[in-house]
Amino acid sequence: MKRSSILFNLLGAVGLVGLLFGCGSGGGGGASTGTASGSAAASGTVTGFGSVFVNGKKFETNDVEVRHDGITERCTISQATRCGLEEGMTVKVSGDFSGSSHRATTIVQEDTLEGPITNVDVPNSQFSVLGQTVLVDDTTRFDSGVNLTNLVAGNIVEVSGFVKADGIIVASFVERKAGIGCGADGCEIKGVVKNHNHATTSFQIGGLTVIYDIDGTIPDTIVGDMPVPTNNNNWNGIFVEVKGTSLSGTTLTATKVEPENDGVGNIGMDEYEVEGFVTQAGSASGNIIDFTIGTTQVRTTANTEFRGGTVDEIVVGAKMSAEGRFDGTTLIAKHVKFHESVKLEGNAAVNGNSLTLAGLPGVIITVNSQTELKDGGNPITLNDLNGNHVRVRGRVSGTSSVIATRIELQSLGNNNDDVNIQGPVQSVSGQVLTILGVDVDTTGIDNTNFEGLNDQVIGRAAFFNVVKADTLVKVKGRLNVDGVTVTWREAELED
Secondary structure, rough: OHHHHOOOOOOOOOOEEEOOOOOOOOOOOOOOOOOOOOEEEEEEEEEEEEOOOEEHHHHHHHHHHHHHEOOOEEOOOOOOOOOOOOOOHHHHEEEEEEOOOOEEEEEOOOOOOEEEEEEOOOOOOOOEEOOEEOOOOOOOEEOOOHHHHOOOOEEEEEEEEEEEEEEEEEEEEEEOOOOOOOOOOEEEEEEOOEEEEHHHOOOEEHHHHHOOOOOOOOOOOEEOOOOOOOOOOOOOOOEEEEEEEEEEOEEEEEEEEEEEOOOOOOOEEEEEEEEEEEEEEEEEOEEEEEEEEEOOEEEEEOOEEEEOOOHHHOOOOEEEEEEEOOOOOOOEEEEEEEEOOOEEEEEEEEOEEEEEOOOOOOEEEEEOOOOOOEEOOOEEOHHHHOOEEEEEEEEEEEEEEEEEEEEHHHHHOOOEEEEEEEEEEEEOOOOEEEEOOEEOOOOOOOOEEOOOOOOEEOOHHHHHHHOOOEEEEEEEEEEOOOOOOOOEEEEEEEO
8 A cells, every 4th residue: 555645636635647658659657758658547626518528628428437325337438428427526537648648448527425414603694514514616616506604513525625724625516314313324424533542442523532442353354455454543643434324423434444544546747736835945946846735745857847836935835736746645747826815906006027006015926937927818028017006816925025927918007996806814913913914904995895715704803703824715805095094995805
Protein backbone atom coordinates (compact mmCIF):
# COMPACT_ATOMS: atom_id res chain seq x y z
CA MET A 1 0.00 0.00 0.00
CA LYS A 2 1.29 3.47 -0.93
CA ARG A 3 -0.17 6.03 1.38
CA SER A 4 0.36 8.92 -1.02
CA SER A 5 -1.97 7.34 -3.55
CA ILE A 6 -4.56 6.69 -0.86
CA LEU A 7 -4.48 10.32 0.17
CA PHE A 8 -4.84 11.83 -3.30
CA ASN A 9 -8.62 11.75 -3.66
CA LEU A 10 -11.04 14.14 -2.01
CA LEU A 11 -8.53 16.05 0.18
CA GLY A 12 -7.68 19.68 0.87
CA ALA A 13 -10.29 21.09 -1.41
CA VAL A 14 -8.13 19.43 -4.12
CA GLY A 15 -9.29 18.83 -7.68
CA LEU A 16 -7.33 15.94 -9.15
CA VAL A 17 -7.01 14.69 -12.71
CA GLY A 18 -4.69 11.85 -13.69
CA LEU A 19 -3.73 10.64 -17.12
CA LEU A 20 -1.69 7.47 -17.33
CA PHE A 21 -0.12 6.02 -20.42
CA GLY A 22 0.48 2.40 -19.51
CA CYS A 23 -0.26 0.28 -22.55
CA GLY A 24 -0.45 2.87 -25.33
CA SER A 25 2.27 3.98 -27.70
CA GLY A 26 3.82 6.18 -25.04
CA GLY A 27 4.78 3.46 -22.55
CA GLY A 28 4.99 4.55 -18.91
CA GLY A 29 7.21 5.90 -16.22
CA GLY A 30 8.85 8.75 -18.11
CA ALA A 31 7.93 12.38 -18.40
CA SER A 32 5.08 13.29 -20.69
CA THR A 33 6.33 13.87 -24.23
CA GLY A 34 3.13 14.50 -26.16
CA THR A 35 2.20 10.83 -26.52
CA ALA A 36 -0.45 10.35 -29.21
CA SER A 37 -2.45 7.69 -27.39
CA GLY A 38 -2.65 5.66 -24.20
CA SER A 39 -4.81 4.88 -21.19
CA ALA A 40 -6.42 7.69 -19.21
CA ALA A 41 -7.98 8.24 -15.80
CA ALA A 42 -9.70 11.13 -14.05
CA SER A 43 -11.08 11.69 -10.58
CA GLY A 44 -13.37 14.60 -9.81
CA THR A 45 -16.82 16.05 -10.28
CA VAL A 46 -19.19 15.63 -13.22
CA THR A 47 -19.36 19.07 -14.85
CA GLY A 48 -21.55 18.36 -17.87
CA PHE A 49 -23.23 15.88 -20.19
CA GLY A 50 -23.44 15.13 -23.90
CA SER A 51 -21.07 12.22 -23.29
CA VAL A 52 -19.69 13.10 -19.84
CA PHE A 53 -17.41 15.91 -18.67
CA VAL A 54 -15.24 15.39 -15.57
CA ASN A 55 -13.35 18.45 -14.30
CA GLY A 56 -14.16 20.03 -17.65
CA LYS A 57 -12.56 17.20 -19.67
CA LYS A 58 -14.84 15.40 -22.14
CA PHE A 59 -14.97 11.60 -22.20
CA GLU A 60 -16.90 9.83 -24.97
CA THR A 61 -19.26 7.32 -23.37
CA ASN A 62 -20.54 4.79 -25.88
CA ASP A 63 -21.42 1.49 -24.16
CA VAL A 64 -19.60 2.41 -20.97
CA GLU A 65 -19.79 0.50 -17.67
CA VAL A 66 -21.33 2.76 -15.00
CA ARG A 67 -21.42 1.87 -11.29
CA HIS A 68 -23.68 3.89 -9.01
CA ASP A 69 -25.63 3.20 -5.81
CA GLY A 70 -24.56 -0.47 -5.86
CA ILE A 71 -25.78 -0.90 -9.45
CA THR A 72 -23.61 -1.80 -12.44
CA GLU A 73 -25.00 -1.15 -15.90
CA ARG A 74 -23.81 -0.59 -19.44
CA CYS A 75 -25.15 2.42 -21.27
CA THR A 76 -24.36 5.34 -23.53
CA ILE A 77 -24.44 8.63 -21.65
CA SER A 78 -26.00 11.66 -23.30
CA GLN A 79 -27.88 14.81 -22.31
CA ALA A 80 -31.08 12.76 -22.12
CA THR A 81 -29.66 9.52 -20.68
CA ARG A 82 -27.41 10.04 -17.69
CA CYS A 83 -27.25 6.50 -16.32
CA GLY A 84 -27.76 7.55 -12.68
CA LEU A 85 -25.24 10.38 -12.78
CA GLU A 86 -25.85 14.07 -12.06
CA GLU A 87 -23.75 17.20 -12.34
CA GLY A 88 -21.74 17.68 -9.15
CA MET A 89 -21.39 13.98 -8.35
CA THR A 90 -17.84 12.78 -7.71
CA VAL A 91 -16.69 10.02 -10.03
CA LYS A 92 -13.65 8.03 -11.07
CA VAL A 93 -13.25 7.50 -14.80
CA SER A 94 -10.90 5.10 -16.54
CA GLY A 95 -10.45 4.70 -20.26
CA ASP A 96 -8.08 5.78 -23.01
CA PHE A 97 -7.19 8.71 -25.22
CA SER A 98 -6.06 9.37 -28.76
CA GLY A 99 -4.74 12.85 -29.42
CA SER A 100 -7.11 15.26 -27.72
CA SER A 101 -10.03 12.77 -27.65
CA HIS A 102 -10.82 10.75 -24.53
CA ARG A 103 -13.03 7.68 -24.23
CA ALA A 104 -14.37 6.22 -20.97
CA THR A 105 -14.62 2.49 -20.40
CA THR A 106 -15.66 2.59 -16.73
CA ILE A 107 -17.26 5.29 -14.58
CA VAL A 108 -17.63 4.75 -10.83
CA GLN A 109 -19.77 7.22 -8.87
CA GLU A 110 -18.63 7.64 -5.26
CA ASP A 111 -20.01 9.74 -2.45
CA THR A 112 -17.99 11.18 0.40
CA LEU A 113 -20.55 10.95 3.18
CA GLU A 114 -23.90 9.29 3.84
CA GLY A 115 -25.88 9.47 7.06
CA PRO A 116 -28.45 11.40 9.09
CA ILE A 117 -28.29 15.18 9.50
CA THR A 118 -27.87 16.32 13.10
CA ASN A 119 -27.97 20.09 12.53
CA VAL A 120 -28.76 22.57 9.75
CA ASP A 121 -27.26 26.08 9.91
CA VAL A 122 -28.82 28.01 7.02
CA PRO A 123 -27.27 31.43 7.84
CA ASN A 124 -23.79 29.91 7.68
CA SER A 125 -24.60 27.67 4.68
CA GLN A 126 -23.72 24.41 6.37
CA PHE A 127 -25.10 21.28 8.00
CA SER A 128 -23.69 18.43 10.09
CA VAL A 129 -23.61 14.69 9.36
CA LEU A 130 -21.69 11.97 11.26
CA GLY A 131 -19.66 14.55 13.17
CA GLN A 132 -18.61 16.34 9.98
CA THR A 133 -19.43 19.90 8.91
CA VAL A 134 -20.70 20.03 5.33
CA LEU A 135 -20.24 23.41 3.63
CA VAL A 136 -22.59 24.51 0.84
CA ASP A 137 -21.69 27.22 -1.67
CA ASP A 138 -22.87 28.50 -5.04
CA THR A 139 -21.22 25.57 -6.82
CA THR A 140 -23.08 22.92 -4.79
CA ARG A 141 -25.72 21.02 -6.77
CA PHE A 142 -28.83 19.58 -5.08
CA ASP A 143 -31.02 16.70 -6.21
CA SER A 144 -34.44 17.66 -7.53
CA GLY A 145 -36.69 19.13 -4.82
CA VAL A 146 -33.86 19.48 -2.28
CA ASN A 147 -32.20 22.64 -1.00
CA LEU A 148 -30.48 23.76 2.17
CA THR A 149 -33.61 25.40 3.56
CA ASN A 150 -35.78 22.27 3.39
CA LEU A 151 -33.24 19.91 4.94
CA VAL A 152 -33.92 19.11 8.60
CA ALA A 153 -32.29 17.12 11.37
CA GLY A 154 -32.96 13.40 10.87
CA ASN A 155 -32.96 13.54 7.06
CA ILE A 156 -30.55 11.02 5.52
CA VAL A 157 -28.36 12.63 2.89
CA GLU A 158 -25.74 11.37 0.47
CA VAL A 159 -23.02 13.95 -0.13
CA SER A 160 -20.45 14.12 -2.90
CA GLY A 161 -17.60 16.53 -2.34
CA PHE A 162 -14.08 17.11 -1.08
CA VAL A 163 -12.54 16.93 2.37
CA LYS A 164 -11.16 20.39 3.13
CA ALA A 165 -9.88 19.92 6.67
CA ASP A 166 -10.49 17.82 9.75
CA GLY A 167 -14.23 17.22 9.72
CA ILE A 168 -14.90 19.82 6.99
CA ILE A 169 -16.39 18.69 3.66
CA VAL A 170 -17.17 21.03 0.77
CA ALA A 171 -20.26 19.60 -0.92
CA SER A 172 -20.51 19.35 -4.71
CA PHE A 173 -23.78 17.35 -4.76
CA VAL A 174 -26.41 16.63 -2.08
CA GLU A 175 -29.14 14.01 -2.37
CA ARG A 176 -31.83 13.22 0.23
CA LYS A 177 -32.66 9.54 0.86
CA ALA A 178 -35.51 7.76 2.58
CA GLY A 179 -35.32 6.19 6.03
CA ILE A 180 -34.08 6.97 9.51
CA GLY A 181 -30.75 6.44 11.24
CA CYS A 182 -28.31 4.88 8.81
CA GLY A 183 -31.18 3.88 6.51
CA ALA A 184 -31.28 0.92 4.16
CA ASP A 185 -27.86 1.57 2.63
CA GLY A 186 -25.99 2.12 5.90
CA CYS A 187 -23.79 5.03 6.97
CA GLU A 188 -20.64 5.81 5.04
CA ILE A 189 -17.78 8.27 5.50
CA LYS A 190 -14.41 9.01 3.95
CA GLY A 191 -11.71 10.90 5.79
CA VAL A 192 -8.36 10.85 7.55
CA VAL A 193 -7.87 8.65 10.62
CA LYS A 194 -6.81 10.38 13.84
CA ASN A 195 -6.51 9.23 17.47
CA HIS A 196 -6.27 5.55 16.51
CA ASN A 197 -6.22 3.40 19.65
CA HIS A 198 -6.11 -0.33 18.99
CA ALA A 199 -6.41 -1.04 22.70
CA THR A 200 -9.96 0.31 22.51
CA THR A 201 -10.35 -0.66 18.80
CA SER A 202 -11.36 2.89 17.92
CA PHE A 203 -10.32 5.94 15.92
CA GLN A 204 -11.81 9.25 14.86
CA ILE A 205 -12.65 10.98 11.59
CA GLY A 206 -13.41 14.62 12.29
CA GLY A 207 -15.95 14.57 15.12
CA LEU A 208 -16.99 10.93 14.55
CA THR A 209 -15.73 8.03 16.69
CA VAL A 210 -15.45 4.74 14.81
CA ILE A 211 -15.46 1.43 16.69
CA TYR A 212 -14.13 -1.68 14.92
CA ASP A 213 -13.86 -5.33 15.98
CA ILE A 214 -11.30 -7.82 14.65
CA ASP A 215 -11.06 -10.28 17.55
CA GLY A 216 -11.98 -13.27 15.40
CA THR A 217 -15.44 -13.67 16.89
CA ILE A 218 -18.21 -13.22 14.34
CA PRO A 219 -19.29 -10.65 13.40
CA ASP A 220 -15.90 -9.06 12.82
CA THR A 221 -15.33 -5.76 11.08
CA ILE A 222 -14.03 -6.34 7.57
CA VAL A 223 -10.63 -4.64 7.45
CA GLY A 224 -9.37 -4.59 3.87
CA ASP A 225 -5.72 -3.75 3.07
CA MET A 226 -5.20 -1.84 6.31
CA PRO A 227 -1.90 -2.24 8.19
CA VAL A 228 -1.97 -4.82 10.96
CA PRO A 229 -2.69 -2.72 14.09
CA THR A 230 0.47 -3.79 15.90
CA ASN A 231 0.55 -0.65 18.00
CA ASN A 232 -2.02 1.80 19.22
CA ASN A 233 -1.81 4.46 16.53
CA ASN A 234 -0.38 3.09 13.28
CA TRP A 235 -3.54 3.92 11.30
CA ASN A 236 -3.24 7.63 11.97
CA GLY A 237 -3.01 9.71 8.81
CA ILE A 238 -4.48 7.09 6.48
CA PHE A 239 -7.37 8.22 4.27
CA VAL A 240 -10.08 5.57 4.67
CA GLU A 241 -13.62 4.65 3.77
CA VAL A 242 -15.80 3.42 6.64
CA LYS A 243 -19.20 1.77 6.43
CA GLY A 244 -21.54 0.83 9.26
CA THR A 245 -25.19 0.35 10.20
CA SER A 246 -25.16 1.04 13.95
CA LEU A 247 -24.95 4.71 14.94
CA SER A 248 -25.24 6.07 18.47
CA GLY A 249 -24.80 9.84 18.67
CA THR A 250 -21.45 10.46 17.02
CA THR A 251 -20.17 6.88 17.42
CA LEU A 252 -20.39 4.50 14.45
CA THR A 253 -19.78 0.76 14.78
CA ALA A 254 -18.03 -0.19 11.56
CA THR A 255 -18.84 -3.16 9.39
CA LYS A 256 -16.01 -2.29 7.00
CA VAL A 257 -12.82 -0.18 7.10
CA GLU A 258 -10.53 0.10 4.09
CA PRO A 259 -8.07 2.56 2.57
CA GLU A 260 -9.64 4.80 -0.04
CA ASN A 261 -7.55 4.51 -3.21
CA ASP A 262 -7.65 7.03 -6.04
CA GLY A 263 -8.76 4.27 -8.39
CA VAL A 264 -5.67 3.93 -10.60
CA GLY A 265 -3.56 1.66 -8.46
CA ASN A 266 0.12 2.17 -7.68
CA ILE A 267 1.32 2.67 -11.25
CA GLY A 268 3.40 5.78 -11.92
CA MET A 269 1.45 8.45 -13.78
CA ASP A 270 2.83 10.25 -16.80
CA GLU A 271 0.53 13.19 -16.26
CA TYR A 272 -1.21 14.34 -13.11
CA GLU A 273 -2.76 17.61 -12.04
CA VAL A 274 -3.51 18.63 -8.46
CA GLU A 275 -5.10 21.86 -7.25
CA GLY A 276 -5.53 23.19 -3.73
CA PHE A 277 -3.85 25.04 -0.90
CA VAL A 278 -0.21 24.71 0.07
CA THR A 279 -0.07 22.99 3.47
CA GLN A 280 3.72 22.58 3.76
CA ALA A 281 6.59 24.36 2.01
CA GLY A 282 10.32 23.81 2.20
CA SER A 283 13.13 26.19 1.27
CA ALA A 284 13.88 26.86 -2.37
CA SER A 285 17.23 26.18 -4.01
CA GLY A 286 17.10 28.04 -7.27
CA ASN A 287 13.83 26.96 -8.86
CA ILE A 288 13.74 23.68 -6.93
CA ILE A 289 11.44 23.33 -3.91
CA ASP A 290 9.52 20.56 -2.14
CA PHE A 291 6.04 21.48 -0.98
CA THR A 292 2.62 19.93 -0.41
CA ILE A 293 -0.70 20.82 -2.02
CA GLY A 294 -3.41 19.37 0.22
CA THR A 295 -1.74 16.04 0.98
CA THR A 296 0.07 15.65 -2.33
CA GLN A 297 3.84 15.98 -2.26
CA VAL A 298 5.15 18.16 -5.09
CA ARG A 299 8.69 18.83 -6.26
CA THR A 300 9.77 21.39 -8.82
CA THR A 301 12.88 21.00 -10.99
CA ALA A 302 15.17 23.35 -12.89
CA ASN A 303 12.86 22.85 -15.89
CA THR A 304 9.56 23.55 -14.10
CA GLU A 305 7.56 26.39 -15.63
CA PHE A 306 6.13 28.89 -13.13
CA ARG A 307 2.90 30.54 -14.21
CA GLY A 308 1.74 33.69 -12.45
CA GLY A 309 4.44 33.69 -9.81
CA THR A 310 7.95 32.71 -8.73
CA VAL A 311 9.37 29.96 -6.54
CA ASP A 312 9.74 32.27 -3.52
CA GLU A 313 5.97 32.82 -3.54
CA ILE A 314 5.26 29.15 -2.75
CA VAL A 315 4.22 29.59 0.88
CA VAL A 316 1.76 27.90 3.21
CA GLY A 317 -1.75 29.10 2.41
CA ALA A 318 -1.10 29.93 -1.25
CA LYS A 319 -3.69 28.52 -3.64
CA MET A 320 -2.11 26.90 -6.65
CA SER A 321 -2.03 23.89 -8.94
CA ALA A 322 0.74 21.65 -10.19
CA GLU A 323 0.87 19.30 -13.16
CA GLY A 324 3.47 16.72 -14.07
CA ARG A 325 4.55 13.11 -13.63
CA PHE A 326 3.66 11.19 -10.48
CA ASP A 327 6.42 8.77 -9.53
CA GLY A 328 4.38 6.90 -6.93
CA THR A 329 5.13 9.20 -4.01
CA THR A 330 5.77 12.68 -5.43
CA LEU A 331 4.40 14.83 -8.22
CA ILE A 332 7.36 16.00 -10.32
CA ALA A 333 6.00 19.28 -11.62
CA LYS A 334 6.15 20.19 -15.30
CA HIS A 335 4.48 23.47 -14.40
CA VAL A 336 2.96 25.14 -11.36
CA LYS A 337 0.32 27.84 -11.47
CA PHE A 338 -0.62 30.39 -8.82
CA HIS A 339 -4.32 31.07 -8.22
CA GLU A 340 -5.61 34.42 -7.03
CA SER A 341 -7.67 35.10 -3.93
CA VAL A 342 -7.63 38.89 -4.29
CA LYS A 343 -10.07 40.86 -6.45
CA LEU A 344 -10.03 44.66 -6.58
CA GLU A 345 -11.88 47.29 -8.58
CA GLY A 346 -11.43 51.04 -8.85
CA ASN A 347 -9.88 53.96 -10.70
CA ALA A 348 -6.19 53.36 -11.37
CA ALA A 349 -3.13 55.55 -10.92
CA VAL A 350 0.03 54.04 -12.43
CA ASN A 351 3.46 54.62 -10.90
CA GLY A 352 6.32 52.75 -12.54
CA ASN A 353 5.56 49.01 -12.49
CA SER A 354 2.79 49.34 -9.92
CA LEU A 355 -0.56 51.04 -9.49
CA THR A 356 -2.98 52.12 -6.80
CA LEU A 357 -6.77 52.40 -6.77
CA ALA A 358 -8.73 55.39 -5.54
CA GLY A 359 -10.50 54.57 -2.27
CA LEU A 360 -8.06 51.78 -1.32
CA PRO A 361 -5.30 53.79 0.36
CA GLY A 362 -1.96 52.12 0.78
CA VAL A 363 -2.69 49.04 -1.37
CA ILE A 364 0.19 48.64 -3.82
CA ILE A 365 -0.58 46.49 -6.87
CA THR A 366 2.58 45.20 -8.53
CA VAL A 367 2.70 44.15 -12.18
CA ASN A 368 5.33 41.67 -13.37
CA SER A 369 6.18 39.96 -16.65
CA GLN A 370 3.48 37.33 -16.08
CA THR A 371 0.63 39.77 -15.40
CA GLU A 372 -2.04 39.72 -18.11
CA LEU A 373 -3.17 43.22 -19.13
CA LYS A 374 -6.39 43.14 -21.17
CA ASP A 375 -8.95 45.43 -22.77
CA GLY A 376 -11.64 42.88 -23.60
CA GLY A 377 -9.61 40.20 -25.33
CA ASN A 378 -6.90 42.60 -26.53
CA PRO A 379 -3.54 43.01 -24.83
CA ILE A 380 -2.62 46.49 -23.58
CA THR A 381 0.23 48.13 -21.68
CA LEU A 382 0.39 49.24 -18.07
CA ASN A 383 0.26 52.89 -19.09
CA ASP A 384 -3.07 52.25 -20.83
CA LEU A 385 -4.59 51.73 -17.38
CA ASN A 386 -3.61 55.10 -15.94
CA GLY A 387 -6.62 57.24 -15.02
CA ASN A 388 -9.08 54.54 -16.06
CA HIS A 389 -11.42 52.13 -14.25
CA VAL A 390 -9.98 48.62 -13.84
CA ARG A 391 -10.56 45.22 -12.26
CA VAL A 392 -7.62 43.40 -10.70
CA ARG A 393 -7.15 39.73 -9.85
CA GLY A 394 -4.10 38.80 -7.86
CA ARG A 395 -2.41 37.29 -4.86
CA VAL A 396 -1.46 38.67 -1.46
CA SER A 397 2.27 39.43 -1.32
CA GLY A 398 2.42 41.51 1.87
CA THR A 399 0.36 43.32 4.47
CA SER A 400 -0.90 45.85 1.93
CA SER A 401 0.57 44.60 -1.34
CA VAL A 402 -0.76 42.49 -4.18
CA ILE A 403 0.89 40.79 -7.14
CA ALA A 404 -1.50 41.16 -10.06
CA THR A 405 -2.13 38.11 -12.23
CA ARG A 406 -4.68 39.85 -14.47
CA ILE A 407 -5.87 43.44 -14.89
CA GLU A 408 -8.83 44.27 -17.11
CA LEU A 409 -9.68 47.74 -18.37
CA GLN A 410 -13.38 48.33 -17.64
CA SER A 411 -13.99 51.89 -18.79
CA LEU A 412 -12.07 55.01 -19.80
CA GLY A 413 -11.79 57.91 -17.43
CA ASN A 414 -12.80 58.03 -13.76
CA ASN A 415 -16.56 58.35 -14.16
CA ASN A 416 -17.17 54.90 -12.62
CA ASP A 417 -17.26 55.21 -8.82
CA ASP A 418 -17.46 51.46 -7.98
CA VAL A 419 -14.84 50.31 -5.47
CA ASN A 420 -14.51 46.62 -4.56
CA ILE A 421 -12.05 44.78 -2.37
CA GLN A 422 -11.80 41.02 -1.85
CA GLY A 423 -9.13 39.36 0.25
CA PRO A 424 -8.42 37.53 3.49
CA VAL A 425 -9.44 39.47 6.60
CA GLN A 426 -6.41 40.51 8.64
CA SER A 427 -8.31 41.62 11.73
CA VAL A 428 -11.79 42.44 13.03
CA SER A 429 -12.42 45.32 15.41
CA GLY A 430 -16.07 45.83 16.19
CA GLN A 431 -17.60 46.17 12.74
CA VAL A 432 -14.40 47.29 11.03
CA LEU A 433 -12.66 44.71 8.84
CA THR A 434 -9.03 45.19 7.89
CA ILE A 435 -8.28 43.76 4.43
CA LEU A 436 -4.90 44.42 2.77
CA GLY A 437 -4.32 47.14 5.33
CA VAL A 438 -7.56 48.93 4.41
CA ASP A 439 -9.96 49.56 7.29
CA VAL A 440 -13.42 48.77 5.92
CA ASP A 441 -16.11 50.28 8.17
CA THR A 442 -19.27 48.22 7.64
CA THR A 443 -21.52 50.16 10.03
CA GLY A 444 -23.23 51.89 7.12
CA ILE A 445 -24.09 48.65 5.30
CA ASP A 446 -27.77 47.71 5.46
CA ASN A 447 -28.54 44.48 7.32
CA THR A 448 -29.98 42.95 4.12
CA ASN A 449 -26.67 43.47 2.30
CA PHE A 450 -24.65 40.97 4.32
CA GLU A 451 -24.45 37.71 2.37
CA GLY A 452 -23.15 34.18 2.96
CA LEU A 453 -21.21 31.85 0.68
CA ASN A 454 -24.16 31.17 -1.61
CA ASP A 455 -25.22 34.83 -2.02
CA GLN A 456 -28.01 34.26 0.50
CA VAL A 457 -28.79 37.17 2.82
CA ILE A 458 -27.60 36.25 6.33
CA GLY A 459 -27.61 39.63 8.10
CA ARG A 460 -25.00 41.50 10.09
CA ALA A 461 -25.01 39.29 13.22
CA ALA A 462 -24.56 36.01 11.34
CA PHE A 463 -21.89 37.56 9.12
CA PHE A 464 -19.74 38.71 12.03
CA ASN A 465 -20.32 35.43 13.84
CA VAL A 466 -18.39 33.75 11.02
CA VAL A 467 -15.78 36.33 10.06
CA LYS A 468 -12.35 36.09 11.70
CA ALA A 469 -8.73 36.43 10.64
CA ASP A 470 -8.06 34.74 7.26
CA THR A 471 -11.76 34.56 6.31
CA LEU A 472 -12.10 35.48 2.63
CA VAL A 473 -14.48 38.45 2.30
CA LYS A 474 -15.61 40.69 -0.56
CA VAL A 475 -16.87 44.22 0.15
CA LYS A 476 -18.45 46.53 -2.44
CA GLY A 477 -18.76 50.29 -2.19
CA ARG A 478 -18.94 53.65 -3.96
CA LEU A 479 -16.22 56.29 -4.11
CA ASN A 480 -17.29 59.54 -2.45
CA VAL A 481 -17.04 62.93 -4.18
CA ASP A 482 -13.75 63.62 -2.37
CA GLY A 483 -12.19 60.89 -4.51
CA VAL A 484 -10.57 59.34 -1.45
CA THR A 485 -13.11 57.83 0.93
CA VAL A 486 -15.63 55.08 0.22
CA THR A 487 -19.19 54.40 1.33
CA TRP A 488 -19.36 50.62 1.71
CA ARG A 489 -22.67 49.05 0.64
CA GLU A 490 -22.36 45.23 0.53
CA ALA A 491 -20.32 42.52 2.27
CA GLU A 492 -20.25 38.83 1.42
CA LEU A 493 -18.36 35.71 2.41
CA GLU A 494 -16.24 34.06 -0.28
CA ASP A 495 -14.64 30.64 -0.53
